[in-house]
Amino acid sequence: MPAVLRTFLSARLVRPAQAFVHTEASGGLVLLAATAAAIAWANSPWDEAYYDLWHAGLSLDFNLVRIDETLGHFVNDGLMTIFFFVVGLEIKRELVEGELASPRRAALPAVAALGGMVVPALIYFAWNAGSSGQHGWGIPMATDIAFALGALALLGSRVSFGLKVFLLALAIVDDLGAIAVIAIFYTDDLSLEALAWSGAALALILAARRAGVRSTDVYVVLGALLWVAVLKSGIHATIAGVVLAALTPARPYSDRAAFDDRVRDLLAQFRAAQAAGDHEREQYLLKEMEWLARGAESPLDRLERVLHPWVSYLVVPLFALANAGLIISSDALRAAAESPVTMGIFMGLVLGKVTGITAFAWLAVRLGWAALPAGAGWADLAGAGLLAGIGFTVSLFITGLAFDDSLLIAEAKMGIFGASIAAGALGMAALSLRARHAAAHPSP
16 A cells, blocks of 8 residues: 555544544443434334344353343343443542542542432432332432543533543542442342352452462453352342452552563563574563563553443443433323423432532532632532533433333433433533633633
């Protein structure tokens, strides 16, 4: 291929594709496209095919245990375990070296996230106490990281970096809260035998870590055993992903200084092998350098880097395609407007999130526990609180755990969709107006 053509294709095709993959907003855009596809399919003449597909039965037979589920359940219980594994990696990274690594930095997003969970849950419960829908109180507690950060990314430099970091940390704490809610309040009857097998699988993973085993394949097999045992225990299977993330080493195996010295030595040996024409020696030294490079990156960083694109562009969109299908009609909209479930979710996400986040953040600053993010004021914080009302992915996930009744599920989805659209639009509008006002009236 001529050099000019390669340069042209790189500039017009390769680089834009790479930029798309690495843009924060891109994951939210793919998720939005999958959601739109699910809704369009569910309201098309082929709607029966949509429901038949996700209710099709599948079986996995491991000889010792057999799993019989629908395709939709495999997506929710299997693929979403990978999603929660990556979420767990993000939480651990923030706890080890990010915004949650010190009490002072963690105070504002942690306290604000607590308010953003408690207030929406209370608002929902006020609408649904004593009704068949009261079990869904956990639905409006969630914040969708992909959509919320995607909205911030679309605003670009008009939003301070400090506010972006605050929203990321808040969403991660929110995810931690959602995981706790799922594990504690949305768990079926427990199987003591399966819990014992879960403990055995966990013990094997810890033993492998203590023995210095670094093979990813070994941990994939042990992780799969843990997932099956947790699935059978009555605890939701996605919790296995969070547990595995918590056990993933956050420090590299190799000391950076020793790595530098060793690489210099290997490079010198490699050049000597090249000069001597010893190709076998060259291959051996290249493998040594590859092994050293892998050891210089922590397993947590490597797994997050490798899995994040798969989660953003395959797992979560597939989850949306399987769960976002909702029949939208005048009758459905009228029923939703009269439903306490729909209204509880809508008011919890749109009003409860921003109120709880702003009020609890104000309290943390007032008590001297924390300070506002750099370059952000209270209006910016309120705008971020509105964006945190985009619940979507985890809200849909909790809906499937909270309700079995198809009518309640439909009403909940209507509330989630309506609230996410309203919260996203209001948040972006508020932050845009705030940025425009700041530009027109710069600080002296």
